[in-house]
Amino acid sequence: MTRALQPDVAAVLEYAASLELPALETLSPEAARAFNVASAESRPAGPDVGQIVDGEMPGADGPLDYRLYRPASPGPHPVTVYFHGGGFVIGSHVSDDPFCRQLCLESDSIIISVDYRHAPEHRFPAAHEDGYAAAHWISTNLEAMGGAAGPIALAGWSAGGNIAAVLAQQARDSGDFDVAGQALITPVTSPAEQRPSHSENAVGYALTASMLAWFFDNYVDQGDRNDPRIAPLRATDLTGLPPALVVTADFDPLRDEGAEYAAALAAAGTLVEHLACDGHTHTSIPAVGVVESAASIRSSIAGTIRGFHQT
16 A cells, blocks of 8 residues: 655655754753754744633642633633643643644633653653643632533643543543543554554654654653553453544554554444544644644544533
8 A cells, every 4th residue: 555645744854854853862851852842932833812821730749830721712611631742751731832722722622731740750650640630630620710610621642642541541430530532642552562553654754663662761661561551552441431532643653553542442332533644644733834734633633622522
């Protein structure tokens, strides 16, 4: 089968290659974070929303920063808790800012992007524990944050998609908070296992196999990589979970494990939409204002989030 990149995705990759930048995994975590912040300075800002509020909330082991995006339409609005990408090592509550703006605008829901502790300073399960603490706190403070009462939705990209998937399982088991749905954008679901997409897309498509290995080595020991708290696909029970959207990208090392998670959820009786994005990479889908061929995908994600809150 012949696969082709979307033309604008190919152009972005060609431009990045022309810069001859060092591979992220050759940097220290501190340098990788600084590079990530510097790279974001030149990106398009994303659309305007009604209000943006920065604040702090309690985490599992100290306060967590968050950024709240409120639609301009009359409220109160339902609330979606979002977790950023970055391999559990880089990124923050503002690193996916243009994407969160777009989701807020098109889903007509409050998006709360939550930071969490990062590796290697804070290894597994620190990020996941912070994610749970944040989602639980938000769910009990909806009206104080200007949100509508009711179940929250969970969303995340990459490592953040992994956190959202794990939290959906944990919320079902604990009963601490209700989840209307989970939007998992190119998520990690089974870090201990290799699949064809890991080798097919090992180099040349932004997220590489060696970068993935660096992220995992910084965050989680080999012996813990089948723990359902980081490998939601390895959970023994996938029944009773909230509706899910699983987004996978053609040229992504994580493609196959995302597709396998969508199939496993469906087999367990969960209402699942699997959105397979031809010609896209791990990083192209959230690239608001850069990869316009993904605009309809972003709209579909936002539309699904809107639907979570309406059921």
